[in-house]
Amino acid sequence: MTSTPTSRQHSLHDRLDLATRLERRLVAHVRRPGNTEAVRRQVAYVHSESLVPHDADDELRDAMTRDCAVDMLVHTGPREAGGSLVAELLDDPSPVLALDTAERALLERWRDGGVLGYFIVTDLVDEHVVLHNLEDDLEYRVYTGRSEIRAVALVPGLPLSGRILPVGAAWIFADTPMVYSPDSIVDVVRGVVGLLVSSPCPAYRNPRTLARARELVTDHHRAFRDLFGDVLVQGTASHVMDCYLRFKDRIGAPAEEFALFPSLRDEHWLPDDAADPDDPAFALVHHPVKGLRLLDWYGQLREVHTAPLEPWKPQRLAQVLADPDAPSWVLALLAERHPDHLDALYRAASGRPGLSWARDGAALLQGREPAAGRDDPGIVMASSIMGRVLPPEEP
Secondary structure (H helix, E strand, C coil): CCCCHHHHHHHHHHHHHHHHHHHHHHHHHHCCHHHHHHHHHHHHHHHHCCCCCCCCCHHHHHHHHHHHHHHHHHHCCCCCCCCCHHHHHHHCCCCCCCCCHHHHHHHHHHCCCCEEEEEEEEEEECCEEEEEECCCCCEEEEECCCCCCCHHHCCCCCEEEEEEEEECCEEEECCCCEECCHHHHHHHHHHHHHHCCCCCCHHHHCHHHHHHHHHHHHHHHHHHHHHHCCCEEEECHHHHHHHHHHHHHHHCCCCCCCEECHHHCCHHHCCCCCCCCCCCCEEEEEECCCEEEEECCHHHHHHHHCCCCCCHHHHHHHHHHCCCCCCHHHHHHHHHHCCCCHHHHHHHHHCCCCCCHHHHHHHHHHCCCCHHHCCCCCCEECCCCHHHHCCCCCC
């Protein structure tokens, strides 16, 4: 039997109602009296990170702060440790909330938190609003959901921020979005720019942007190898900085979308005048997918991987293995270039007596990194809307 537009509409409304009820259950569970301390800690974190605008009155700011904390506990997890409530429900064989098959299917799509970001209202169609996401340049068909805002109150051109959750091909608001004045678009875009340096980069939800970024990184990798004859250059701070500047000159302007090297976007990552001019501890490395990295600890880690195996070396490697900011692919590169005592070194560092690098090394390194960030290109691609809303630079 072929479904009619009316039956499809009823089916969509049923799914939207189910999703809204489920989101309300999740929020009510986080807000239960037994979870008061966890909410309090998350509220303190939201305060400390200034995630809520300071220009709201005290009562409104307190309510927004609490709502933000609850939303994070439901969809992203507490700041200090642990997963989100959504992940807990999906991974626990006896979840604290009973779920039927349809609810579990929804939660599987919500596991990554949906889409949290900044949007511009572009259109109103019947009962939903069309939102253009400023980070990924994609459009979302969003229904009211758990929010207290009516779609008819959202006029085209209005900026807003919030979390939306997928329901089939449509979306719902996870809570009432924060609505901004159209005059504040410049401040909104500055907030977007801050999100675009995170990992995984929100812009890469757009498959066209992701493909373009990967193409750029591939071009940059070829240029790096042509320039230096290797994927890595090492030496003193001044030598590495000279190589970095030569590489920048070789690739020129990265792309019309504006790209940054994320590990070099802040000056504090660069060697400064305090660096020992004779210390060859630095390295500039270019990965074919992840792009350019400046490493100020490469010299010591290279020494860890070379013979002889001294007592301090496994201890230092264990610290690196516990550090999520130490790229696993750099460790793999060191292992490839210094294979002398890998088994003994990694057995001691990992506490796994039977470890064989040839058999277990790749799995050991892969398990350290979040799956979502493994294949992200190492450049930041800005949303194309930036050029239309950012003010011109002052002369």
